[in-house]
Amino acid sequence: QKEVEQNSGPLSVPEGAIASLNCTYSDRVSQSFFWYRQYSGKSPELIMSIYSNGDKEDGRFTAQLNKASQYVSLLIRDSQPSDSATYLCAVNIGGNYKLTFGKGTLLTVNP
Amino acid sequence: KAGVTQTPRYLIKTRGQQVTLSCSPISGHRSVSWYQQTPGQGLQFLFEYFSETQRNKGNFPGRFSGRQFSNSRSEMNVSTLELGDSALYLCASRLGEMYEQYFGPGTRLTVT
Numbered sequence: 702q703k704e705v706e707q708n709s710g711p712l713s714v715p716e717g718a719i720a721s722l723n724c725t726y727s728d729r730v731s732q733s734f735f736w737y738r739q740y741s742g743k744s745p746e747l748i749m750s751i752y753s754n755g756d757k758e759d760g761r762f763t764a765q766l767n768k769a770s771q772y773v774s775l776l777i778r779d780s781q782p783s784d785s786a787t788y789l790c791a792v793n794i795g796g797n798y799k800l801t802f803g804k805g806t807l808l809t810v811n812p
Numbered sequence: 813k814a815g816v817t818q819t820p821r822y823l824i825k826t827r828g829q830q831v832t833l834s835c836s837p838i839s840g841h842r843s844v845s846w847y848q849q850t851p852g853q854g855l856q857f858l859f860e861y862f863s864e865t866q867r868n869k870g871n872f873p874g875r876f877s878g879r880q881f882s883n884s885r886s887e888m889n890v891s892t893l894e895l896g897d898s899a900l901y902l903c904a905s906r907l908g909e910m911y912e913q914y915f916g917p918g919t920r921l922t923v924t
Binding site for chain 2: 733735737743744745746747750752789791793797798799800801802803804805
């Protein structure tokens with residue numbers, strides 16, 4: 702089993718819709734979870750971090766964490782064409798500061 | 813506050829050569845991590861330095877090495893370059909014991 706898995710996508714949603722991105726991880730002791738956004742040709746940009754079970758909201762973004770199910774998700778409300786990018790899930794596997802990334806989900810928001 | 817900077821941004825090298833990449837973290841950040849990103853393997857962790865000490869190392873051959881200086885700036889070296897080393901090399905910095913890592917723009921290395 703891969704350590705961090707994401708829906709490979711691509712995911713296409715219309716402008717204004719909710720985009721839902723999912724990620725599962727294998728290590729039960731992981732405590733820190735991150736979502737990065739990466740535009741084509743650019744470096745990853747941190748958009749959300751979450752450490753506790755439940756929801757964390759920041760503007761149009763909501764991260765959801767369920768440690769029992771080893772599942773973390775990112776919801777983007779009112780999706781905009783500018784949200785079109787690859788979204789990377791990252792986890793601190795093993796409790797150290799090394800980030801293990803999923804392969805990313807390409808999101809396209811259609812005007 | 814200035815972000816993470818990396819130099820050079822683009823590099824073309826020949827197989828068998830060596831290369832050194834540089835990273836300056838966000839001011840006040842003492843941890844620097846290096847990652848390799850390729851289309852096939854995605855983002856993979858290379859190593860992490862904190863206060864001039866390597867704290868973690870990924871599963872890369874010994875041709876990949878790094879160091880960190882007293883001002884927290886870090887360098888990464890790849891010796892005996894192979895075609896498969898062509899990738900985007902990303903540096904990320906972290907403040908103290910916080911977990912959030914912030915990436916620089918990356919160095920695009922092409923090995924011919």
